[in-house]
Structure formats: structure tokens, C-alpha cells
Amino acid sequence: MKIVVLADEVSFDTIRQLDTEAAWVRITDEKEFALHADADAWFDLSENAMSNNHPAAAIPLFIHAVTDVLPSNKKAIRINAWKGFLENESWEVAGELNDLEKAILSHLNKNTIICANEPGFISARIIAMIINEAYYAKGENVSTEAEIDTAMKLGTNYPYGPFEWAQKIGVQNIYALLKKLSLQDSRYNPAPLLIKTAAA
Template sequence: MQIAVRSYAWQQEALEHKGFGSARIRFITRPEELSQEHFDVVIDLLYTPGTTYPLLPVNTLLLVHAVTATCKRLPEGAVRLNAWPGFLQRPVMELAATDGNSKARTEECMACLGWQYEWVADIPGFISSRVIAAIINEAYFALEEELSSAAEIDTAMRLGTNYPFGPFEWAQRIGVNQVYELLNIMSTEDERYTPAALLASAVS
């Protein structure tokens, strides 16, 4: 299976750590490079709304990094994956799809790569990103109320929950803007997720 991966250097390193099974991988940086040879699968970790691709064969499987955008906002048949910093390195990859054929072909791709995965509902934030975003928001509320310092909250969460990072460390790694965007979407479902004022003020 020939797979093209569009990624940053740190993402390439994370995937190389996972290994690629029997798949043949070519890392690229620009969508235009997809026209240079045939690929069975395209994994785009740099996808943003409006990304355009050269004309691909109809049977090319497209997996894109899309945390807040659901499948209906992606190219037809595309599969979502969660590649937020800190999430791509996890042993199990979160995936979401609404097209049955794409889902079946993705499972073949994952088997070829030797990657573990979990299908989750096609909702903004998948599952783990929603949990982390909510924790980050609560940490900002606690900081607003001067219950503790950011460093102390991070330490307490790392030691108390065995998380790899504290909530403010997560926010820095992921990007406050991305956390804020997800929380805003989640708050339309439940006002409990309304972003803390201190978090909103940190958005650039």
C-alpha cells in the first residue's frame, strides 16, 4: 500500500515512532506533490478548510486531521483523525467516518500500517479532545478564582491523575486558540463549556 503523508517534521517523527508496518510511505509538504505519483491513501495532517488537492483517482482514500470539523464539512468520503499535539503520539488513534466504504478501507490501511485505532462518533472534538478541553477550561476558572497558581495546578493534575501534562501545559502544546474554538462549539451544546474569561483573553 502506497501512502502519502503531509505533515510537519514533529508529526513525521511521531509517526516514525509508531512504525509503518508493510506500507510504503512518502512524506510531502504540499498538496501539489500528490500528482507526482499514485497513492492508495493520503494522510493529511496539515489539512485546513479550503485545502485543495490535485485530481486524485476516485479510489484514493483521504484521511485528514480535523478536530472541530465534522465529516460533512470535509471532502466527500474523507475520514477524520485526531492529530492535536500530544494526541498523535498516543498508542491508539481516534478516527471518525460517516461513509461505510471509507471506513472499511481505513481499517485495511490501519492493519497495513500496524496502528491501533478506535472509531468514535463524528462530533467536534472526538472524545479525548473534548475531555482535555473541558479540563483546561476548569483550570482557567480555578486560576481566575486564585485557587492556586498555574504551575501548582499542572503539578497536581500530573501527580493526581497521572496525566502526561497539566492543563496549562496541554493548552500550550495544543494551542489556546484551538482549545478556545472547540470549547465555543461545545458551549452551543451545553453552556457549562463556555470558555473561561481568562482563557478567552489568552486567545491571539
């Protein structure tokens, strides 16, 4: 199986661990997809994946897009490739999976959770809110980052505390998702400290 991936080195190294037998090819520009028309799947895990111009082909295309949604004219499957999410046993996906796309995900040993084509999927939206609340708590001098992280890991058995998640995912990514969600619901308004941190 040949899988072509547009990604940074960290994301590429993470995804290729899903199948060490496959022929993984890392590319650095969207135009390079056209050079791999023999691939079994294309993955665009770049930060601007949704706006990239992907060649028209019958090859399954998986696009990293947490904040943006699939336009009706884009034939692709939307996934969450935030740092820390590619390793999950299950992937949240948006888009209509055909048999070929299901086979690719099955080959990669991924269970799929079909989500509405909405910003944030399920888990990213919830984790962003937890991180946001942690920034509110720190900004109001409730506790320190280390104490909040420890409390959440011990109290909820999460693998990371909210500030550890924010560092892993990227505060700018959390901010972008919350900002997008807040356009429809004010409960997603980013905490002042999170806004300040994202701008730094």
C-alpha cells in the first residue's frame, strides 16, 4: 500500500507508525500529489489543508481540518490531525465514506466516529472548552498551570492536563476553534488570558 502525506515531519512520523509495512511518501507541497497518481490514499495534514488545491482523482483524500468545514464541492474526508489525536484508536471523520475510504481506515486500524460537518468535531470542541476554562481559572488566580494540570489528570484520569494539551495542540489552534465557535454561541468566547497567550 502506498500512502502519500503532505505534513510536517512530526505528523508524518506519527501517521506512518500506523502501518510500518506501507510505502509512506512525505511531500512538502500540494502540487506533488499529482506526481503520485498510483497512491492508494492521499493525506493532507498541513495547517492550510482545506484551502489547498488537490488534483482531481479517484484516490481517497483525507484532509486535516478542525476549524474549517468541507464545502459541498470538495470530495474529501475531514479528519482531526492535531498533535495527540492521530495516535487515537478512533478517528472522528466528517464526509461520506465510500468503501475504498473505509478500507484505508480499516487497514490503518482506525475505528471511525462519523461526525457532522461542523467545526471542532466532538473531542476537539470539548478539549478546547476545557483548555479555555483552565485559562479562565489561571487568569482569575484560582491556581497555577502545574496545579490545574495535576488536578485534571488525577481527577479525571486524562492523559494530559489542559495546559499540556494546549502546548501539544498549539494555543493558536485552540484560539482559532473557539473564535469560530463563538460566532454562533458566546459560551465559546476565548478567555482573556488565552487570547493574550495566542497573540504572543
